[in-house]
């Protein structure tokens with residue numbers, strides 16, 4: 001039988017075979033996974049450890065845009081936008097099953113906005129160069145209403161249409177993890193770094209880690225340790241120097257998810273300036289609409305951040321300002337919050353909207369490299385810069401970056417997105433084969449969502465899913481699309497997983513309890529935390 005390279009037990013059994021790793025990456029979000037792929041393709045022996053699951057943190061909680069950032073253009077941040085537009089183009093080529101060419105309409109309610117945004121977006125197209133996704137155009141009122149039938153018509157002058165990318169963030173994370181493994185790296189989820197090993201001069205020589213499934217401790221030696229833990233970066237920095245300065249401030253962004261009837265059709269809405277100067281998107285995603293986001297400075301961070309009441313109200317009110325078909329709290333199918341790992345401001349007068357969104361590689365005296373900031377869209381470039389930095393510091397032998405044209409696991413040109421399984425790309429066949437072997441796996445898990453039992457089996461066997469949360473939040477996106485439906489699906493998913501992972505009844509019961517508790521926070525009625 002063919003060995004399954006994505007099997008966690010098998011990957012763990014190979015650990016003693018490696019005396020010293022070239023690179024250990026801490027954190028399995030966009031930043032860490034990108035670094036693991038880059039490092040492995042350059043031929044370095046690479047280990048990545050993720051404390052919970054790939055994209056458990058911020059990387060599953062984005063607005064799902066692969067974009068240059070129209071807002072940063074308005075701020076005059078040309079280099080940042082050009083770089084992101086270039087990366088957008090590369091990602092669309094290398095993961096066409098995950099990245100969709102999405103049209104956005106900016107509705108104009110003031111006479112000058114049509115001209116203003118058309119000029120701005122022409123510049124956006126120009127910066128994309130050869131990798132442009134299509135030309136921006138001005139459209140009149142009739143055309144705008146035809147495209148956005150629920151839009152507020154009173155006072156509408158017309159709209160400006162532009163193109164950007166749209167993707168599935170945690171699916172990309174899972175596919176990047178698979179790509180890294182295919183390139184020879186070892187990746188382990190549910191494996192937490194608990195300490196850093198240092199020699200007498202304070203130089204880092206490896207990490208201490210815990211397999212949280214078995215409670216087994218490990219020590220791994222490495223030439224280079226890279227901290228890619230997003231909002232958790234300071235915890236790792238403090239492990240090597242307890243006096244390390246606070247380098248990160250979390251800024252929370254909340255999204256509400258509604259049924260597609262509130263934004264039928266193909267187009268997304270981009271509201272370039274809300275009452276308090278933010279940008280708000282309403283984007284079609286997996287037959288639902290995501291609306292967000294907010295920008296709220298927090299003092300603290302967690303793996304399950306929660307929306308504040310005023311963030312929910314802000315999104316509802318702002319979206320309703322632009323709609324004739326109004327949304328209410330009862331229409332919210334899911335609510336999720338994510339934390340931006342922004343560089344800490346130098347003084348308290350700096351607001352998060354103004355703090356640099358570009359990425360940064362921090363080199364500590366101990367030899368630790370920390371990659372922070374940036375965005376999903378630029379994950380590949382961030383990884384390249386991190387490994388290039390290590391080479392320039394002579395921590396790794398020189399090898400060129402090889403990720404520009406590297407196809408990501410599952411890559412397949414995808415036009416037809418009607419069957420929800422398009423997201424698996426080339427792996428769609430594997431799921432079809434499972435159903436061929438056992439027709440009951442072709443059954444749906446919930447009447448309101450398209451996901452099948454076969455997808456749970458596939459996630460456990462080939463996508464390293466270990467818990468109900470891994471499956472329902474990040475392999476299929478049930479939790480983010482319809483939190484109540486996700487709760488309903490829990491017993492069935494736990495049952496399938498227990499069988500696949502050879503777990504007992506106590507494990508199954510615990511999984512149902514744990515996930516139900518977690519998923520309740522994605523339901524609006526339990527998500528009314530006041531600031």
Ligand SMILES: Cc1cc2nc3c(=O)[nH]c(=O)nc-3n(C[C@H](O)[C@H](O)[C@H](O)COP(=O)(O)OP(=O)(O)OC[C@H]3O[C@@H](n4cnc5c(N)ncnc54)[C@H](O)[C@@H]3O)c2cc1C
Pocket residue numbers: 026027028029030031032049050051052053054055056057058059060061062063064065066067191192193194228229230231232251252253254293337338339340341372373374375376377378
């Ligand atoms: C609301 C919001 C909307 C966004 N929208 C977009 C968008 O539309 N497009 C875009 O391009 N970008 C977007 N971004 C930015 C993008 O999502 C982030 O830049 C990116 O996901 C950050 O990834 P990361 O790997 O740095 O952090 P994370 O995804 O948080 O990953 C860090 C990981 O480290 C792990 N970890 C922590 N401590 C340890 C430890 N001790 N041992 C092992 N593992 C550990 C965590 O569990 C976590 O999985 C958005 C961000 C937010 C907050």
